[in-house]
Amino acid sequence: MESAITVEGLRKSFGSREVLHGIDFQVQAGSVFGVIGPNGAGKTTTMRCLLDIIRPSAGTLRVLGQDPRHGGPGLRRRIGYLPGELTLEARVTGRRLLDHYEAVSGPVSPGRIDELAERLNLDLDRHTRKLSKGNKQKLGLIQAFMHEPELLVLDEPTSGLDPLVQQEFLAMVQEARDRGQTVFLSSHVLSEVQQAADEVAILRDGRIVTVATVDALRESAVRHLRFTASGITADDAGALLGRVPGVGGVEVLTAGDGVELTAVLEGSIGPLVQALSRLELTDLVLEEPDLEESVLRLYGNNGNGRRGNGSRRREPQEEGSSHA
C-alpha cells in the first residue's frame, strides 16, 4: 500500500535542546494513525514539521509524495490541520473565519460547512473569541475537515470536547477513512484514539517507543482498580484479589466495617469481574488503561530494564500484602 506520510530519521533541535531524536514511521494511505505520548513527547513538533511550520534539523519527510519544505500551498491545500493549541481571538464570526480559510484553501462543497456545524452543534454566527474552548475546537475541526483533504493532521483533536461531540468526531474520522482520506492524529490518552486508530505510535521523550495496533497495545496496558466493599476483612479481600490473574499491587485498608482496596490490573477484566461479584461493593472505579504505565512497560519489554513504576503512582506492593 502507498504511504501518505513517511518520516525517516526526523530530528529537531531548538537551540541546543534536541526534542526529536531521530524518529521513523509510516502512515499508510487511507488509514487512521494515532500518535500518543505524554505532554512534551514531541507530538506537536512532529506534526508542525509535516506542515512546514517548523523545519526539521535532520531527516527526510514525505507527505502525500512531496517534501513539505518544498510542497508549498499546493501541498498544504491537500492537508487539513488542527493545531494543538488553537487560539481564535479575531473579532469575526465563525462563518467568516471559515469563509476566509475556504478562500485560502478551498474549494469547499456547498452546504458542507453548515452540515459539519450542525453535526458538531456549533453556532457559526457567534464571534470566535467569545466561543468556549470546546466550541473553538469544533471550529478548528470544521476548518480541517471542510475541504475534504486527502490527509488530516489533527493535534489532540478531542481536547475540550464533551463526550457526545467526541463520539461525533470519531464518526467523522471513520467517514473520512471510508472515503479514502488518511488521518494522522495525536492524543495523550490512549482511550481517545483507540476507537478510531488502526495503528498507534507511542512517542516518548522524542523517540518512538513502539508502533503497534491498538489491540496489541490494549492488551499490554494496565488499569488501576479501586473499590470499597463492606462485610469483609482486609485479609480476606487481599487474598481474594490476589488469586485473580493479572491483578497485582494490591493494597487494602480497613474502612468502617469493610475495606478500601486498590490494585492494578493487566490483561483481561473477565476474571476480575467474577471475583468482584462475590463482594458487597459500595464503590468501584476501574480506570482506563493507563498510557503512561503502558509506555513504561513497553520500555521494559524492549529490554531497557525499566519496569512500570509509573511516576505518579506509589510503587506497587507485593501481591496480596495488606495493611490493616
Next chain:
Amino acid sequence: MRSPMPLFRRAFVDSWRSTLGWAAGLAGAILLYLPIYPSIGGSAQMQEMINALPPEMTKALNYDQIASGPGYTQATVFGLIGFLLMTIATVSWGAAAVGGDEESGQLELTLAHGVTRMQLVWERALAMFLRVVLLAVLVFVLILALNDSAHLSIDSMHLFGAAVEFAGLALLSGTAALFVGALSGRKAYGLAAGAAVGVLGYVFNAVGRQSPDLDWLLDLSPYHWAYGNSPVANGADWASAGWLWGISAGLVLLSSLALQRRDVGS
C-alpha cells in the same frame, strides 16, 4: 471558492473598526486644532507668547513658524498630534501583523493553509499601506476643507506633499515594527522597534535643531527627513519621501525573508 489576495482582504476588511477609530481620532484632532488658528496661531498675541518662550523649546516643538497657517498646521497636525496618532496606529498594526499573530498562536493555523509566508507578509503589509494611505487622504481632505474657513492659506500641492511625507514617516515606524515582529515572533519586540523609530526620530530632530554641532543627529532622524523643510509651507522634499517609502518597502521585503527562514511558533 478561492479568491485573489484573501489575506489582504481579511487583514484590511476585518480591521475596519480599528481603521475607523484612528480616522475618528485624526479627524477630531484636526477639527480641534485648525479652526482655532485665526484666534490663536495667527494672532500677534500668540507670536509674542511664542517669542517669550525659550528658543530651544520652540525649536524642539517646531513652533518657530506657528504664526503662519502652513507653519501652524505643520507644527500641530503633521508634526505633533497627527504624527503621534499615526505612529501609534502603524506600530500597533505592524507589530500585530506577524509577531502578534504568531504569539497568539493564530499564525500557525493560517500558515498550515494554502498560503506562502512571502504572500502572507506582503498581503498584510499591503493592507497596512492601504490603511495608512486612507488615513493620509482623510487628513489631506479635511485640512483642505478647512483651508479657507480657518484662514490657513495652504497651497494644495504643498499639502499633498506633506501628506505623502506624513504617510511615509508613519509607514517607516510601522514596517520597522512589522520587521522586528516577523524576525522575533514577538509582538512586544515589534512594538518596541516601531516606537523606537518614531520616538528617536522625534528626539533626534528636537535635539539636532538646537545647535549646528548636533546637526548630524538630524541625518539620523526620519522625522527630520520628512519634515525638515516644512513641507506644508514649502512642498515635499520628494527625495526624502522616496527614502521613507522605499525603506518601508525594503523592510517589508526583509520581513518576508525573515519569516521565510525560521520556525513559527516554537
